[in-house]
Amino acid sequence: MSYTTTRGIFIDNFSSDIPIMTIHDSGSVLSLVGPFLINLYVEVSQMKDLIKASWADEVEDHLEKTTLPQSKTEQIGNSRIITEYRWNKDDKKEKVVRTYKIEKRFVSKTIAERKTWPKFGDSRNDKPGPNIATTIPAEEIQMQFLSGKDGDKVEENPLDKLKNVNMNIKCRTCGGEHWSFSCHLKGTGLVVEDKKLVQEKVAEPEKNTSTNRPYIPPSAREGATNTAGKRDPYSRSYDEVPAIRIENLSESTSEADLSELVNKFGQIARIFLASNKVTGACKGYAFVNFKSKMDAERAIKALHGYGYDHLILNVGWSTNNYKYA
Amino acid sequence: MKPLMLQGHERAITQIKYNREGDLLFSSAKDVTPNVWYSLNGERLGTYNGHTGAVWCIDVDWKTTKFLSGAADNSLRLWDVSTGVEIGNISSNSAVRTCSFSYSADLASYSTDQAMKQDCEIFIVDARDNESFKNSEPILRMTVPESKVTSLIWGTLDHTIITGHEDGAITQWDLRTGKSIETVKDHQGSINDMQKNRQGTMFVTASKDKTAKLFDVDDLSVHKVYVTERPVNSASLSPIFDHVVLGGGQEAMDVTTTAAQAGKFDARFFHVIFEEEFARVKGHFGPINSLAFHPDGESFSTGGEDGFIRVQSFDPTYKEFRFDY
Numbered sequence: 098m099s100y101t102t103t104r105g106i107f108i109d110n111f112s113s114d115i116p117i118m119t120i121h122d123s124g125s126v127l128s129l130v131g132p133f134l135i136n137l138y139v140e141v142s143q144m145k146d147l148i149k150a151s152w153a154d155e156v157e158d159h160l161e162k163t164t165l166p167q168s169k170t171e172q173i174g175n176s177r178i179i180t181e182y183r184w185n186k187d188d189k190k191e192k193v194v195r196t197y198k199i200e201k202r203f204v205s206k207t208i209a210e211r212k213t214w215p216k217f218g219d220s221r222n223d224k225p226g227p228n229i230a231t232t233i234p235a236e237e238i239q240m241q242f243l244s245g246k247d248g249d250k251v252e253e254n255p256l257d258k259l260k261n262v263n264m265n266i267k268c269r270t271c272g273g274e275h276w277s278f279s280c281h282l283k284g285t286g287l288v289v290e291d292k293k294l295v296q297e298k299v300a301e302p303e304k305n306t307s308t309n310r311p312y313i314p315p316s317a318r319e320g321a322t323n324t325a326g327k328r329d330p331y332s333r334s335y336d337e338v339p340a341i342r343i344e345n346l347s348e349s350t351s352e353a354d355l356s357e358l359v360n361k362f363g364q365i366a367r368i369f370l371a372s373n374k375v376t377g378a379c380k381g382y383a384f385v386n387f388k389s390k391m392d393a394e395r396a397i398k399a400l401h402g403y404g405y406d407h408l409i410l411n412v413g414w415s416t417n418n419y420k421y422a
Numbered sequence: 423m424k425p426l427m428l429q430g431h432e433r434a435i436t437q438i439k440y441n442r443e444g445d446l447l448f449s450s451a452k453d454v455t456p457n458v459w460y461s462l463n464g465e466r467l468g469t470y471n472g473h474t475g476a477v478w479c480i481d482v483d484w485k486t487t488k489f490l491s492g493a494a495d496n497s498l499r500l501w502d503v504s505t506g507v508e509i510g511n512i513s514s515n516s517a518v519r520t521c522s523f524s525y526s527a528d529l530a531s532y533s534t535d536q537a538m539k540q541d542c543e544i545f546i547v548d549a550r551d552n553e554s555f556k557n558s559e560p561i562l563r564m565t566v567p568e569s570k571v572t573s574l575i576w577g578t579l580d581h582t583i584i585t586g587h588e589d590g591a592i593t594q595w596d597l598r599t600g601k602s603i604e605t606v607k608d609h610q611g612s613i614n615d616m617q618k619n620r621q622g623t624m625f626v627t628a629s630k631d632k633t634a635k636l637f638d639v640d641d642l643s644v645h646k647v648y649v650t651e652r653p654v655n656s657a658s659l660s661p662i663f664d665h666v667v668l669g670g671g672q673e674a675m676d677v678t679t680t681a682a683q684a685g686k687f688d689a690r691f692f693h694v695i696f697e698e699e700f701a702r703v704k705g706h707f708g709p710i711n712s713l714a715f716h717p718d719g720e721s722f723s724t725g726g727e728d729g730f731i732r733v734q735s736f737d738p739t740y741k742e743f744r745f746d747y
Contacts, residue, residue: 212445217504220467221468223466227464233428234426240701
C-alpha cells in the first residue's frame with residue numbers, strides 16, 4: 098500500500114482498518130431557528146404600605162401580595178412578547194417582559210432535526226427559547242479597526258517617555274545629569290576632585306524650581322503623553338477618532354439624511370442623532386465618529402456654516418466625547 | 423455587533439468548539455459539566471452531567487452524534503450528543519488533558535498528564551461503538567517522558583497525530599508505527615492550543631511565549647508568526663477570509679504585578695499573510711482561554727477566564743473591510 102500525501106488534494110489509498118467517510122448532501126429544509134431574545138425588561142413592583150381602613154382591604158391586599166398574576170404570551174407578527182411574574186429575593190413582585198424575534202430560515206436537514214431535540218441535563222426544565230438565566234444579550238460593542246500603525250502606539254512603555262523629561266536628576270558621584278548607577282565613574286574608585294564645583298554649577302539654577310514645586314505625578318508631567326491613569330476607564334472609544342458635533346439641525350432631520358450628508362467625507366464609524374424618544378423628532382444636534390481624523394477635519398471645514406434645510410449648521414469637535422459615547 | 427453572553431459555567435472556560443455545521447457550540451469549564459448551546463440564539467440545549475473534576479478538553483464528531491470530554495477526575499467520557507447520556511467511560515491514571523476525534527470519528531485520541539510517577543501518555547482508542555470504547559484496550563499507547571502534551575490534533579487523513587508540548591515542542595506521530603516522525607521546537611513556551619484551517623493543510627498554534635505561528639500540517643514548517651505582548655491562549659483561522667483571531671491576556675497571577683491598561687483581554691484579528699493586526703474586539707474582563715470561528719465565518723465565539731462565553735456575529739463593516747497593502 099502506497100502512502101503518499103499530496104498537499105491540498107487528498108489522494109491516498111486508505112488502509113482498511115480506518116474506514117473513510119463520505120459526505121452526503123442533505124439538502125435544505127425550512128426550519129424554525131431562534132427564537133432570538135431581543136429585549137428583556139424587568140420591573141419591580143412597589144409595595145404600598147398604607148394604613149388600611151378596613152379588614153376587607155387587608156384581605157384584598159394580602160391576596161395581591163401572595164398571588165402572582167398569570168403569565169401571558171402575545172404574538173405580534175414576527176415577534177413574541179412573553180410577560181411573566183415572579184418573586185425576587187426581597188419578596189417583591191417582579192414583572193419580566195421578554196421580547197423574542199421569530200425567524201424562519203433555510204437550513205440543512207441535520208440542523209433542522211437538531212433544532213427539534215428536547216433539552217436535557219440542567220436545561221431539562223427550560224421552556225423553548227433562550228433561558229434568561231443562561232443567555233444574556235450583551236451590550237452593543239464595536240469592532241475596532243486599527244488604522245496604520247495605531248496599534249503599536251498603544252504599547253509604548255510609559256517609562257521611555259519619562260526618560261526624555263527633565264526631572265532634575267543628579268548623580269551622587271559626579272553631580273552630572275544622570276542616575277548614579279549609570280555614572281561612567283561608577284566602580285572605578287575615581288571621584289571627581291572638583292565635585293563641588295560641578296555640583297554647585299548644576300544646583301544653582303535648580304534651586305528655585307525644585308524646592309517650592311508641588312509634586313507632580315509622572316503621568317501628569319510634561320512629555321508623558323501616555324496617560325494611562327488619566328484615561329476614563331468607562332469610555333468605550335478611547336482609541337477612536339474623537340466625535341464631531343453637528344448643531345442646529347432642523348427638526349425633520351433623520352439619521353439617513355445625516356449619513357447622506359456626512360458620508361461624502363469618508364468612512365463613518367458611528368452616528369448618533371439626538372432625537373425625541375416619543376415623537377422621533379430631531380433635537381437639533383448629532384455626533385458623528387469618522388474612522389480617520391483627516392476625514393473628520395475635512396467634514397468640519399466643509400460643513401461649518403453650511404446651509405442645511407433652512408438652517409446654518411454649526412460643526413466642531415465634540416469637546417467631551419466620552420460622556421456622549 | 424450585539425454579542426450573546428452565555429452563562430452556563432461557574433468557573434473559567436477551558437475549551438469551546440463548534441460542530442461541523444456550526445449550529446451547536448460545545449463548551450467546557452473548570453466546573454464539572456460541559457454544556458451545549460444553539461450558536462444562533464444562545465439557547466442552551468443541555469448539559470453533560472457526570473464528571474467529578476475540571477473538564478479540560480472536549481470534542482465532537484463530524485456527524486454530531488458523539489461527544490467526547492476529558493477531565494481532571496482521571497476519566498475520558500463519551501456521550502450521546504442529543505440526550506446527554508454517558509455511553510462510554512475510560513479511566514486513566516492521571517488527568518486527561520487533551521482529546522480529539524479523528525475525522526471519521528472511528529478513532530479517538532487522548533493524552534494524560536504527567537503526575538507523580540506517572541509519565542505523560544498518548545492513547546488511540548476505537549470509538550466506533552460503545553462496547554469497543556468501554557472495553558477495549560487502547561489500539562496504541564505512546565509514552566512521552568520529556569514534556570507533557572498540552573494540545574493535540576489529527577494530521578492529514580488521520581494517518582498522523584500532531585501534539586503540542588509544554589516546552590514548546592511540536593511532534594508528529596505515525597500511527598502505524600507508534601513512533602514520532604518529526605519534532606520541531608519553534609516555540610519557547612507551552613503550546614496552549616492548535617487549530618487546523620478549513621482544508622486541514624495548515625494549523626495555527628497559540629503559545630505562552632506570546633506568539634502564534636502558522637505551521638504546515640505535513641512537514642511542520644513555520645510559515646507565519648503573529649506577535650503579541652501577552653500570552654496567547656487560543657487562535658483560530660477564518661474559514662472564509664485570510665484572517666486569524668488570537669485570544670489571550672495576562673495570566674491571573676500577573677495581574678497585580680503589571681500596570682493595568684485596557685485592551686489586554688481583546689480578541690485580536692491579524693491578517694494571515696501580512697502578519698499584521700487590523701482589528702480588536704473587546705468584551706471579556708479576564709483572559710480569553712479558548713476561541714473558535716463559526717464554520718461559516720460569519721461569527722466567532724470566545725470563552726474566558728471570567729466564566730462567560732461570548733458569541734459575536736460580525737457586522738457588515740467586517741466583511742467590507744479590505745486590508746491596506
